[in-house]
Amino acid sequence: METLFTLVPLIVFLPVLGLLVNMVFGGKMSEKAIGWLASAASGLAFVVSILLGLALWTGGGEATVVPFAEWIKIGTLDIPWNFRVDTLSVTMMLVVSGVGTLIHIYAIGYMHEDVRFKSDPGRFRRFFVFLNLFIAMMMILVSGDSYLMLFVGWEGVGLCSFLLIGFWYEMDTLGRPSWANSNAAKKAFIVNRIGDFGFLIAGLLMFWYFSSLQFGEVFGLAEEIAAAQPGVILAITLFMLVGVAGKSAQIPLYVWLPDAMAGPTPVSALIHAATMVTAGVYLIARSWPLYSLVPDAQYIVAMVGAVTALFAATIAVGQYDIKKVLAYSTISQLGFMVAAVGMGAFVAGMFHLVTHAFFKALLFLSAGSVILGLERGHHHLAHGHGRPESPDFGHDAKSESRRLESSDSGHHHEEAFDPGDMRNMGGLRKRMPVTFWLYLIGTAALAGIFPFAGFWSKDEILLDAAKLHPEVYVLLATAAFFTAFYMGRQVWMVWFGKPRHAAAEHAEESPKVITVPLMVLAGLSVLGGALNLPGVHTFGGWLEHTIELVEHEVHLAAWLEVSWGGLNPIVALISTVVALLAIYFSWLIYGQKPLEASQKDPLKRPLGFIFTGMENKWFVDEGYQTVFVKPYLAVSRFLAEVIDWRFWHDWFHDTGLAGTYQWLSRIALDRVIDTRGIDAFFNGLGELTKRISTSLRRVQNGFVRSYALAVLFGVVVILGYLILK
Amino acid sequence: MDLGGIPLTYYLVLSAALFTMGALGVLIRRNALIIFMSVELMLNSANLAFVAFARSFELTTGQPVFTGQLFVFFVMTVAAAEVAVGLALIVAIFRTKHSIDVDQMSSLKG
Numbered sequence: 001m002e003t004l005f006t007l008v009p010l011i012v013f014l015p016v017l018g019l020l021v022n023m024v025f026g027g028k029m030s031e032k033a034i035g036w037l038a039s040a041a042s043g044l045a046f047v048v049s050i051l052l053g054l055a056l057w058t059g060g061g062e063a064t065v066v067p068f069a070e071w072i073k074i075g076t077l078d079i080p081w082n083f084r085v086d087t088l089s090v091t092m093m094l095v096v097s098g099v100g101t102l103i104h105i106y107a108i109g110y111m112h113e114d115v116r117f118k119s120d121p122g123r124f125r126r127f128f129v130f131l132n133l134f135i136a137m138m139m140i141l142v143s144g145d146s147y148l149m150l151f152v153g154w155e156g157v158g159l160c161s162f163l164l165i166g167f168w169y170e171m172d173t174l175g176r177p178s179w180a181n182s183n184a185a186k187k188a189f190i191v192n193r194i195g196d197f198g199f200l201i202a203g204l205l206m207f208w209y210f211s212s213l214q215f216g217e218v219f220g221l222a223e224e225i226a227a228a229q230p231g232v233i234l235a236i237t238l239f240m241l242v243g244v245a246g247k248s249a250q251i252p253l254y255v256w257l258p259d260a261m262a263g264p265t266p267v268s269a270l271i272h273a274a275t276m277v278t279a280g281v282y283l284i285a286r287s288w289p290l291y292s293l294v295p296d297a298q299y300i301v302a303m304v305g306a307v308t309a310l311f312a313a314t315i316a317v318g319q320y321d322i323k324k325v326l327a328y329s330t331i332s333q334l335g336f337m338v339a340a341v342g343m344g345a346f347v348a349g350m351f352h353l354v355t356h357a358f359f360k361a362l363l364f365l366s367a368g369s370v371i372l373g374l375e376r377g378h379h380h381l382a383h384g385h386g387r388p389e390s391p392d393f394g395h396d397a398k399s400e401s402r403r404l405e406s407s408d409s410g411h412h413h414e415e416a417f418d419p420g421d422m423r424n425m426g427g428l429r430k431r432m433p434v435t436f437w438l439y440l441i442g443t444a445a446l447a448g449i450f451p452f453a454g455f456w457s458k459d460e461i462l463l464d465a466a467k468l469h470p471e472v473y474v475l476l477a478t479a480a481f482f483t484a485f486y487m488g489r490q491v492w493m494v495w496f497g498k499p500r501h502a503a504a505e506h507a508e509e510s511p512k513v514i515t516v517p518l519m520v521l522a523g524l525s526v527l528g529g530a531l532n533l534p535g536v537h538t539f540g541g542w543l544e545h546t547i548e549l550v551e552h553e554v555h556l557a558a559w560l561e562v563s564w565g566g567l568n569p570i571v572a573l574i575s576t577v578v579a580l581l582a583i584y585f586s587w588l589i590y591g592q593k594p595l596e597a598s599q600k601d602p603l604k605r606p607l608g609f610i611f612t613g614m615e616n617k618w619f620v621d622e623g624y625q626t627v628f629v630k631p632y633l634a635v636s637r638f639l640a641e642v643i644d645w646r647f648w649h650d651w652f653h654d655t656g657l658a659g660t661y662q663w664l665s666r667i668a669l670d671r672v673i674d675t676r677g678i679d680a681f682f683n684g685l686g687e688l689t690k691r692i693s694t695s696l697r698r699v700q701n702g703f704v705r706s707y708a709l710a711v712l713f714g715v716v717v718i719l720g721y722l723i724l725k
Numbered sequence: 726m727d728l729g730g731i732p733l734t735y736y737l738v739l740s741a742a743l744f745t746m747g748a749l750g751v752l753i754r755r756n757a758l759i760i761f762m763s764v765e766l767m768l769n770s771a772n773l774a775f776v777a778f779a780r781s782f783e784l785t786t787g788q789p790v791f792t793g794q795l796f797v798f799f800v801m802t803v804a805a806a807e808v809a810v811g812l813a814l815i816v817a818i819f820r821t822k823h824s825i826d827v828d829q830m831s832s833l834k835g
Contacts, residue, residue, distance in 0.1 A: 700833065700834060701831070701834060702830075702831025702832070702833055702834030703827075703828055703831060704827040704828075704830060705751070705752055705753075705755070705827060705828070708751050708752055709752055712748060712752070
């Protein structure tokens with residue numbers, strides 16, 4: 001079994017191979033071939049991950065480092081590219097490649113239609129190249145044996161995220177020509193850059209004090225350094241938190257994730273819900289030996305996570321876009337995970353990461369199915385009315401200008417039809433029954449209804465929070481209430497009531513290539529809790545090989561001492577009641593009397609400005625715009641126009657440097673040194689030569705006889721000298 | 726020391742006189758032909774000196790050495806060649822200038 005570990009580089013290189021083949025030969029391959037090839041590359045990586053998992057399982061679960069290549073070697077600095085196979089990294093590999101493969105398959109169906117609705121079938125291949133690149137980068141991230149390799153993957157997935165958010169870079173989410181999508185991509189990239197800056201500082205500090213970035217060496221030295229310089233570990237962990245806040249969308253850097261929904265839905269599911277955004281949680285779990293040494297940092301992390309969980313959950317209540325609700329839900333759930341790993345409940349956090357990957361991917365992909373259903377309905381409608389303008393199926397309209405033109409003249413889509421707007425939906429359960437049931441399962445899992453996966457993992461987090469930090473527990477439990485509420489609201493608005501738009505009336509169910517991966521994910525969302533059932537704790541035992549669980553000595557209230565094999569019935573009961581209550585409220589408000597077309601949200605009147613705040617994301621984007629972006633732009637403009645252009649360019653360079661130089665060259669050099677010095681010298685030389693030659697030319701008088709006389713004299717002189725000497 | 730009853734000094738004096746005449750002829754006369762003849766005079770004065778010295782050497786040492794006579798032949802040969810070239814030049818110059826006055830040949834005057 002040991003030899004299986006040497007297979008680990010394949011998890012990176014299989015997707016790379018897939019993307020290379022698609023890049024080089026994809027132009028001549030059919031869509032199906034491209035899609036299935038990419039899925040196979042990801043699927044084979046999943047198979048390798050399973051083999052690694054089996055090898056670990058049978059081999060006792062000890063971490064193995066597989067040396068792969070020498071990377072940086074300068075003097076004493078030696079950073080190899082090694083793969084680390086332990087229970088934590090294999091867990092991430094399984095999630096990334098497993099969920100990733102399902103999403104690849106789903107995307108074959110999804111992108112087939114998406115590229116046609118947006119009139120550019122040529123982009124199908126590009127999508128799968130990016131998707132495979134993402135899997136490869138994510139694998140580098142989770143399998144690296146040093147913070148530097150992790151950072152390489154970290155940046156790589158950031159790049160893929162940027163590329164895929166801006167996949168339809170020349171239009172907005174409704175397909176109208178605009179830079180909205182590309183701005184969303186830039187926003188994600190720049191906000192992540194701020195986080196990466198923190199991560200980078202953490203890494204440099206680590207290198208400075210530990211002289212190494214290898215996990216093993218850093219963790220080995222951690223206690224020693226913590227004893228010698230207690231501030232160092234605190235600084236490293238807090239700067240790392242900045243990186244986590246960027247990548248895992250925590251306060252204050254979460255603002256990029258909702259905008260990232262501009263990407264195609266499979267991207268939202270894979271990158272912005274299931275895998276990439278959990279990299280921050282993985283980073284903290286991976287750095288557990290550091291975080292365990294500084295309770296202050298742990299507390300800050302936990303509070304950041306908990307506040308984010310509640311804050312994002314409240315915003316989700318006021319959203320109308322089906323994907324935006326899920327985006328804020330993702331931020332909120334990531335808050336749960338970060339809070340968990342911050343408290344030191346690493347198993348609970350990782351467990352929630354896994355189950356969340358299942359049910360959130362399911363929800364996003366189902367939402368994608370709904371959006372496609374509405375697009376189909378809209379398309380059907382447009383054709384039914386005999387309009388000639390809808391996207392021409394099977395017709396290769398690659399020309400961008402043509403698409404922009406056609407959109408300009410308002411032919412492409414009806415101006416404001418938004419297939420993602422829940423106000424355009426309603427009553428879809430009859431039109432799309434399969435997706436409906438799958439969506440319900442995902443909702444139940446997310447809301448934490450027994451016995452779905454989310455129940456078990458969320459409950460573990462809540463129990464740990466109740467034991468360790470009651471204030472975190474209160475925040476998270478409130479967030480759980482909002483979670484169930486906004487999911488209930490979404491379900492009533494999307495699936496029940498009457499269609500509020502003609503497109504919803506004609507929505508069509510998605511094909512099997514889309515629904516089958518959803519069924520697999522739904523199965524996992526139902527059964528995922530079995531990974532770590534109370535009393536058995538398979539997952540906890542599995543991770544214990546990598547993460548030592550530190551038992552905190554805390555004084556517990558009597559009701560918290562009760563334990564049914566690790567499950568506290570009271571905490572479980574509270575969260576179940578909270579969830580059911582929230583769903584009941586949502587039924588009262590949205591289910592009992594379904595929304596009518598163009599009716600305002602029923603919460604708007606009773607809650608007043610609070611709901612306006614939720615609707616507008618508490619004006620955080622506007623706040624950032626005023627506090628950071630606008631002053632930043634003003635400063636940049638000032639620097640560019642006044643400092644750089646007027647002062648630096650006009651005054652310093654033109655007047656100062658060029659003027660002085662010209663003055664010098666004219667006055668000092670041209671008049672003095674050049675004319676009177678160099679020129680005078682060479683002119684004098686010429687004059688001298690001329691004078692000498694003028695006097696000498698008189699000798700050449702042209703008379704042969706005088707030459708003969710000269711010869712004679714010469715001979716006489718020489719002979720005289722020779723004789724008389 | 727007997728060169729046909731005439732002492733060596735006589736020969737040398739004659740030779741010097743001839744050479745001086747030749748040199749003066751070259752320096753003074755303007756006619757190219759006369760200059761040539763003067764040059765021949767100088768060459769032959771040298772020849773006379775060569776032969777006289779060679780004979781005198783042979784008589785004093787008793788060794789017959791013909792180096793002097795040999796040189797005379799060389800000088801005569803070279804003189805013949807020189808005359809051939811020189812006359813050709815003079816003919817060519819005469820054709821263009823209709824004169825053989827060397828003072829008129831001063832195109833290379835500086």
